[in-house]
Amino acid sequence: MTDTRADRRAVPEEGPAGEGRGRPNRWKAVFVTLLVVGALGLVTWVLLGSRLLVVRHVEVSGAGLAPRDRIVAAAGIDLGTPMARLRTGAIGERVERLREVESAKIERNWPGTVRIVVRERVPVAVFTRDGRYHLVDRHGVTVADGESRPSGLPTLTVASPGPSDRATRAALAVLCGLPERLGGRLAEVEATGPETVTLHMKDGQTVVWGAAERAREKIRLLDAVRRTAAGRAVRTVDISSPEVLKTK
Secondary structure (H helix, E strand, C coil): CCCHHHHHHHCCCHHHHHHHHHHHHHHHHHHHHHHHHHHHHHHHHHHHHCCCCECCEEEEECCCCCCHHHHHHHHCCCCCCEHHHCCHHHHHHHHHCCCCEEEEEEEEECCCEEEEEEEECCCCEEEEECCEEEEECCCCCEEEEECCCCCCCCEEECCCCCCCCHHHHHHHHHHHHCCHHHHCCEEEEEECCCCCEEEEECCCCEEEEECCCCHHHHHHHHHHHHHHHCCCCCCEEECCCCCCCEEC
């Protein structure tokens, strides 16, 4: 018979040896995990907890009507705030509440500068109220007011000027749709309702425009009247219905 005890002694025991080979791999995994956690913690501290990347300067660009100090105040950005904690969307919304501002974009310029880029509303007409001149943009929003009348803007004549007033919106739609050759000769745009817009030109001519629709046809008609008049005074042009042109 064969002595199996010698065979058993010749077979190596794999338990302790296998554990010895696996231990370095486990330590390596633990070390890599700790390294990653430490790196993430360092990055988080630099971004949110340290004084390295905080707001140190606030810049404003695109402002003309609104003073820089008022834009900065509306933004409400505290110097020393970590750049990563800035809620740029909320900052932009606060700036856009200023009547002069149509839109605002907030940019982070690392390591410590915040840039506020504003697009201001553009005045297209002026109306008077309580002895003051109010400038309105294409939406009817008042962007500025003062005691002296600004030059270069036509007068807006409506009963209740404002962005929610239909007559205001119609008058401004007609005004903003005019080509420069006509818009530059406009003295006043008047509307008693959304379908009764009238233009008063600087040369004294009155243009009964009607509703804001079919602007291209009406512009072609008005150009044709001006060409064919050839120096003859046409005091009133009614293009409210393009199919039926009326002149006086």
